[in-house]
Amino acid sequence: MTKLKRTLRMIDGLALIVGIMIGSGIFRTPGLVAGLLGRPGLTFVAWTLGGGVGLLGALIFAELATRHPQAGGKYVYAREAFGRRCAFVIGWIEALATYCVAIAAIAVVSGEYIARLSHSGAAGARLIGVGCIAFLTALNLLGVATGRWFQNLATAAKVVALVGVVGVALFSGSGAGWHGALPGAPTGLALGSALAVAFQSVIWTSYGYPDAAKIAEEVRDPDRVLPRIFLIGIVGVTALYLLLNAAFLHVLPLDRMAASTLVAGDAATLIFGPRAGAAVTALALLAVLASLNGNLFVTPRVLFGLARDGLGPRALVKVNAGGTPWPAMLLVGVVSAALAATGTFESLLSLAVVFILLTDGFMVLVLFRLRSRTPHAAFTVPGYPVVPLIFLATYALVLIGTALRQPGVTAAALGTLAAAYALGRAITPPQLPREPAG
Numbered sequence: 001m002t003k004l005k006r007t008l009r010m011i012d013g014l015a016l017i018v019g020i021m022i023g024s025g026i027f028r029t030p031g032l033v034a035g036l037l038g039r040p041g042l043t044f045v046a047w048t049l050g051g052g053v054g055l056l057g058a059l060i061f062a063e064l065a066t067r068h069p070q071a072g073g074k075y076v077y078a079r080e081a082f083g084r085r086c087a088f089v090i091g092w093i094e095a096l097a098t099y100c101v102a103i104a105a106i107a108v109v110s111g112e113y114i115a116r117l118s119h120s121g122a123a124g125a126r127l128i129g130v131g132c133i134a135f136l137t138a139l140n141l142l143g144v145a146t147g148r149w150f151q152n153l154a155t156a157a158k159v160v161a162l163v164g165v166v167g168v169a170l171f172s173g174s175g176a177g178w179h180g181a182l183p184g185a186p187t188g189l190a191l192g193s194a195l196a197v198a199f200q201s202v203i204w205t206s207y208g209y210p211d212a213a214k215i216a217e218e219v220r221d222p223d224r225v226l227p228r229i230f231l232i233g234i235v236g237v238t239a240l241y242l243l244l245n246a247a248f249l250h251v252l253p254l255d256r257m258a259a260s261t262l263v264a265g266d267a268a269t270l271i272f273g274p275r276a277g278a279a280v281t282a283l284a285l286l287a288v289l290a291s292l293n294g295n296l297f298v299t300p301r302v303l304f305g306l307a308r309d310g311l312g313p314r315a316l317v318k319v320n321a322g323g324t325p326w327p328a329m330l331l332v333g334v335v336s337a338a339l340a341a342t343g344t345f346e347s348l349l350s351l352a353v354v355f356i357l358l359t360d361g362f363m364v365l366v367l368f369r370l371r372s373r374t375p376h377a378a379f380t381v382p383g384y385p386v387v388p389l390i391f392l393a394t395y396a397l398v399l400i401g402t403a404l405r406q407p408g409v410t411a412a413a414l415g416t417l418a419a420a421y422a423l424g425r426a427i428t429p430p431q432l433p434r435e436p437a438g
Contacts, residue, residue, distance in 0.1 A: 006217070006218055006219065006220050007144060007145075007220075008144075008215060008218045008219045008220065009220060009225075010225045010228060011152070013219055013225065013226075013229040014229055014233055015152040015155040015156070016151055016155075016211070016212075016215065016294050016297065016298070017209060017212050017229055017230075017294075018159065018208075018236065019151050019154060019155035019158075020208035020211050020290075020291050020295055021205075021206065021207065021208035021233065021234075021291070022155070022158060022159070022162070022237060022240070022287055022290075022291065023208075023288050023290065023294075025201070025204050025207075026162075026205050026241055026244060026264075026287075027113075027263065027264055027265075027284040027287065027288070028261060028262070028345065029201035029202070029349075030043075030244075030245055030248055030257065030260075030263045031258055031259065031261060031263050033198045033201050033202060034177075034182075034257045034258040035182070035258035036186075036194045036195075036201075037186070037191075037194060037195065038181050038182035038184070038185025039181045039254075040177055040180075040254055042195075043245065044242075044245060044246070044249070046195065046198050046199060046202050047242055047245050049199075049202070050202030050203060050205070051206060051234070051238030051239075051242065053206075053394050053395075054203075054206040054207070054209060054234045054238060055235065055238070056387055056388070056390060056391040056394075057209065057210065057234075058209045058230040058233070059230075059231070059382065059387060060363060060364065060381055060388055061209065061210045061212070061230055061363070062226060062227040062230040062231065062381075063367065063377055063381050064213065064370070065212060065216045065227075066223050066378040067080075067374075067377045067378075068080055068216075069216035069217060069219070069223075069226065070216060070217050071215070071216070071217040071301040071304055071305040071308075072091065072214065072301060072305025072306065073210060073211070073213035073214040073216070073302060074090050074091070074094050074213065074359055074360075074366075075087045075090045075094060075302060075306060075311075076213075078090040078091075080366075080370060081365075081366040081369035081370050082369065084309075084311065084428050085421075085424045085425055085428050086424075087306075087309070088306075088427075088428050089417070089421050089424045090359055090362070091302055091303075091305070091306045091311060092306065092311075092312075092420055093358075093359060093416065093420050094355075094359060095299055095302040095303050095306070095332065096332075096335055097413075097416055098352055098355040098356060098359065099295060099298075099332070099352075100332060100335045100336045100339055101343075101351050101355070102352045103296060103299065103332070103336035103339075103340075104129075104133075104336050104337075104339035104340035105340075105345050105349050105352060106288055106291055106292045106295065107130065107132050107133050107292060107336065108125060108340055108343065108344065108345045108348065109129075109288050110128070110129050110285065110288045110289060110292060111125035111126055111127070111128035111129030111131075112261065113262070113281055113284050113285040114128045114285060115128060116262070116265075117278060117281050117282060117285065126341050126342075127341070129341075130337045130340050132292060133292070133296070133333055133336050133337045133340060134333065134337065136289070136292055136293045136296050137296055137329060137330070137332075137333035139293070140296055140297055140324055141324055141326055141329055141330075142322055142324075143320070143322020143323055143324055144218070144322060144323040144324060145323075150290075150293055151293055151294055151297065154286055154287075154290035154293070157286060158283060158286050158287040158290060162240060162264075162283070163240070165244070165267075166240075166243045166244055166246075166247045168268075169247035169248065169250055170243075170246070170247050172271045173247070173250035173251035173267075173271075174250070174251075175249075175250055176249075176250070176251065176252060176253045176254075177248065177250065177251070177252050177253055177254045177257055178249050178250070179254075180254060182254060182255060182258060193401050193404050193405040194405070195401065196397070196398050196400070196401020196402050196404075196405060197402060197405045197406065199398050200349065200353040200402065203353055203356065203357075203398070204349055204353055205241065206237070206238065206241065207356060208233075208237075208291075209230055209233050209234045211294070211295070212229045212230055212233070213226075214299070214302060215298055218301075218323075223378035223379070224378075227378075227379040244264070247267070248263045248264070248267055251267040251270060251271060252267055252270065262280070264280045264283070265277045265280040265281045267280075296329070296332065300324075300325045300331075300332050301328075303316045303325070303328035303332065304319070307328070311428065315327050316328045350402075351412060353402075354409055354410055355413055355416075355417075357395045357398055357399045357402070358413065358414075358417060360395060361391075361392050361395040361396065361399070364388045364389070364391060367381070367388055371384070
């Protein structure tokens with residue numbers, strides 16, 4: 001079996017994408033952003049701009065996905081635009097670098113929250129995170145229906161609960177976080193690099209919408225449904241994030257928000273006491289597990305597509321009776337678990353975001369190439385070419401700021417990309433035999 005079944009409805013796609021987007025980020029990163037920028041106004045501006053950039057990206061990926069609704073996402077578009085070698089680099093970087101690093105980072109946060117709830121200390125958080133990866137990998141090996149059921153239920157529960165958090169916080173808070181600034185808040189040129197690094201967290205938290213592309217082969221009526229999944233997902237999640245950040249600033253003083261690794265939990269503790277904080281920690285854990293499950297669901301589809309096109313070991317093309325590409329699922333689980341056992345959230349997040357900046361920025365060039373060949377598609381980006389150019393320029397500025405502030409992380413990502421290119425050039429011929437789109 002070398003094709004995936006079209007079994008996913010729009011509600012399944014939305015649950016998957018929203019579930020991936022609302023994960024560790026919105027619980028873990030508001031404090032990082034506040035601490036880096038040091039001013040409440042700038043903090044809120046960063047989240048607003050992040051949502052706007054995410055919308056531009058969603059428009060770009062909606063066109064790419066409807067042009068080529070096949071399993072694999074970015075690598076498929078790179079293949080169609082620039083050929084086999086480019087597809088090899090993008091696909092393997094996407095699967096084993098960007099997303100396995102992201103899965104590992106999310107798993108580390110899962111471990112932190114479980115440790116917080118069980119009062120077991122942070123020392124074992126990484127091992128708990130590895131256990132979460134193992135459990136959810138096993139769950140998805142049972143089949144698409146099992147993973148989809150868990151995702152739909154968890155996503156619905158956490159969206160309802162987060163809306164409740166917003167309502168309670170806005171009603172009970174006093175506006176404590178909207179005033180003043182942190183000591184040593186960056187100014188001048190330092191503000192630019194601080195904003196670039198803070199934007200890493202915003203991009204991370206707003207990210208996930210491109211993952212709809214990875215399941216394009218399994219979505220019913222992709223020309224109509226895929227653009228809706230992209231756009232409804234990013235707009236809805238961005239609106240929720242803005243409300244949550246406003247709620248956090250309404251309850252917590254800025255210095256306390258900046259020091260927090262679970263802002264929603266600390267806000268609830270301040271309003272209702274320790275038991276409420278524990279309840280929100282449990283909610284955060286549910287959100288993170290749904291995000292972890294969603295990433296584990298979509299990432300093996302990239303490896304499956306690579307193997308089917310002859311750009312990876314043929315064993316990765318196997319699909320079990322439940323519709324899961326099981327060898328690819330196992331490989332993603334093992335690599336992610338190894339990364340989770342050795343990394344911290346902050347270092348893993350920075351590395352994953354640099355990979356995202358590089359590969360997603362390249363997708364703009366892919367879009368230009370595909371448009372030059374075939375101008376018409378089921379969905380086209382409005383405002384072309386201005387919209388993709390703004391997206392590309394924003395990512396380029398964030399990448400430059402990141403390189404200035406975190407040269408080691410940037411060098412590691414570029415080195416990995418160069419190694420993948422050298423390997424792809426050595427083992428892959430330039431032409432790719434085509435399979436009909438599914």
